[in-house]
Amino acid sequence: MxxxxxxxxxxxxxxxxxxxxDMGYDIIITARREDKLEQLAKKIKTNVMVIKADLSKEEEVISLYNQVKDQNIDILINNAGFGMCGYFDSYPDTTDKEMINVNITALCLLTKLFYRDFLKKDKGYILNVASVAGFMPGPLMAQYYATKAYVLNFTRALYKEAKMKKSNVYFSVLCPGPVDTEFNKRAKVKFALPGAKSDRVVKYALTKMFKRKLTILPQTRIKLAVLGMSFMPSKVIMAVTSRVQKSKIVKDS
Ligand SMILES: NC(=O)c1ccc[n+]([C@@H]2O[C@H](COP(=O)([O-])OP(=O)(O)OC[C@H]3O[C@@H](n4cnc5c(N)ncnc54)[C@H](OP(=O)(O)O)[C@@H]3O)[C@@H](O)[C@H]2O)c1
Incomplete structure (x- = not known):
């Protein structure tokens, strides 16, 4: 496994x-910060492989796949991603490209490559990490919210396609609200409310993924928010989101 x-x-x-x-799976971990991955590898009790890769670069995404394609992987967790807070015109074009490359292009490519492999052996789980942001437009974090809408709808559609093929490959999409991680620092935001603990969000997500649940909303307040939004006009949603985002912006010192 x-x-x-x-x-x-x-x-x-x-x-x-x-x-x-902890559940007995051997693990392959990837990101750009190799030192952090090596530190994590020391805490992992099963076999672990560390691969440094910058997923904003297509050649590194393909190289990652080539390094692991014969490893008989059962689960792909497309988790890498980041956001940026502020007016869209105020941050650099390079951030736009990098965000689309990591949050969308790499996720799409890895999904396609592993989905094909999983279909051949007729088993596997693909969990894509979106966000509650995927359910709405997000002024002052416009691009991030839009990338997560892609992840949400892309994964939902593939779940249906896999069912239409009667395959035993299962798709899930995780849509957390604020979680206490390094996300804030990179996005230049400060949450208005304390974020959820990452270990609890992950425990919940894996339980639901193994139950083959499609859309995973790990916090009760997020479930209620998503339900409430389905009755609201998008202009009202945008008025609320822009106010929330504005209150979270961290000014550069
Ligand atoms: N925290 C939240 O409130 C929240 C809420 C909803 C959804 N999410 C989503 O949850 C996922 C995980 O984020 P997190 O909250 O755990 O934040 P995090 O602590 O900042 O982790 C983000 C991870 O993505 C990796 N990453 C970023 N850019 C990369 C690149 N160019 N190439 C390869 N890896 C890259 C980072 O690794 P390196 O920097 O070492 O490359 C890091 O391991 C993201 O998709 C995020 O959008 C987070």
């Missing part, structure tokens, strides 16, 4: 690696 986890150098990815190892 083996799992590949992207974005494992911190936060949710680190917890996915630890929890799956």
């Amino acid at each position: 083996k799992a590949l986890i992207t974005g494992a150098s911190s936060g949710l990815g680190e917890q996915f690696a630890l929890k799956l190892s």
Whole structure:
């Protein structure tokens, strides 16, 4: 039994690696910060392989796949991702490209490559990490919210396609609200409410994934928010989101 986890150098990815190892899975962890991955590898009790890769670069995504394709992987966790807070015109074009490459392009490519392999052996789980942000437009974090809408709808559609093929490959999409990780620092935000603990979010996510649940909303308040939003006009949702985002922006000192 083996799992590949992207974005494992911190936060949710680190917890996915630890929890799956506790369940007996051998682990392949990847991210850019090799030192962090090596530190994590020391805590993993099962076999572990560390691969440094920058998923914003297509050649490194393909190289990652080539290094592990013969490893008989059972679970792919597409977790790597990041956001940026602020007016869209205020942050650099390079951030736009990098975010689309990591949050969308790499996730899409890894999903396609592993899905084909999983279909051949007719087994496997693919868990894509989206966000509650995927359910709405997000002024002041416009691009991040939009990338997560892609992840959400892409995964939902593939879940259905896999069912139509009567395959034993299962798709799930994790949609957390705020979680206490390094996400804030990189996105330049400060949550208004304390974030959930990453280990609890991951424990919940894996339980639901193994039950083959499609959309995983790990916090009760997030479930209620998503339900509430389904009755609201999008202009009202945007008014609320923009206010929430504005209150979270951390000014550069
Ligand atoms: N924290 C939250 O509130 C929250 C809420 C909803 C959804 N999420 C989603 O949860 C996922 C995990 O985020 P997190 O909260 O655990 O944040 P995090 O602690 O910042 O972890 C993000 C991970 O993504 C990796 N990553 C970023 N850019 C990368 C790149 N170019 N190439 C390879 N790896 C890259 C980082 O590794 P390196 O920097 O070492 O490359 C890190 O391991 C993300 O998809 C995020 O959008 C988070």
